[in-house]
Amino acid sequence: MKKHVYILVLAIFFISNLTIIFSEKAYACSCARQEPHEAIQSAEAIFVGKVLNSKQERQQKGIVGAIEYRDANLLEVQETWKGVNQSQVIVYDSGQEESCGFKFEKGKVYLSYTYKSKEGDLYTSYCSHTAGLSNAGEGLKLLGQGKEVDKEVNLEGEMNEISNKDYDTGIFIGGSVVVLAIALLIFKKVRRKH
16 A cells, blocks of 8 residues: 555656646736727837738847847838837837737738837837737727828848847857867877877
C-alpha cells in the first residue's frame, strides 16, 4: 500500500512540474474602454490609414536585458483629424491580442486612435478605440470631416530597418570564435618556441 501511495505522490509531483515547465506566458487584457468622445479627447493622433506592411520588432535593453516583441505597422494615411500630418506613419502595438495588442491586417483600412510612447513612437491598443473602418461608424460620426495630409513621406526604408533578429547572440558567438582563434594562434606560437 505504501508503495502505491509513494508512486502516486511521485506521479502527481512529476505531472505538476511538467505543467510549470511547459507552460506558455499568460496575458490578460483588461481595460476600461473609454466612451468614443473621451477617446477622441485623449488620443494624441487620430487618422484613417491603410496597412501597407506589418512586422515584428525585437526590443532589448543592453545585452542581458529583458526581450520584448512588438508589432510595427506601416500605414498610408488617407484622412487625418489630429496629430498626423504626413502620408505614412508607423504605428506600434504590443503584438499580443491577449495583452490588449491590436492586430492590424495588411491591406485593410483602420480608424486609428494613437498615443505617443516615452520614445515618441505612435502606439495603439485594443483599449484605444482603433477599429477597422467598417466598425468605426460612431467614431467617424463624432469626428466629422477630416483633412488630407500636407506632407508626402516614404517610410519603407525605416520599416526595412525594423527587425526581430537577435544580433547580440551573433555578435557574442562571432567574438568568441575570434578570441578562440587568437588564443589558438598564440598557443601554437608559444609551442613552436619550445
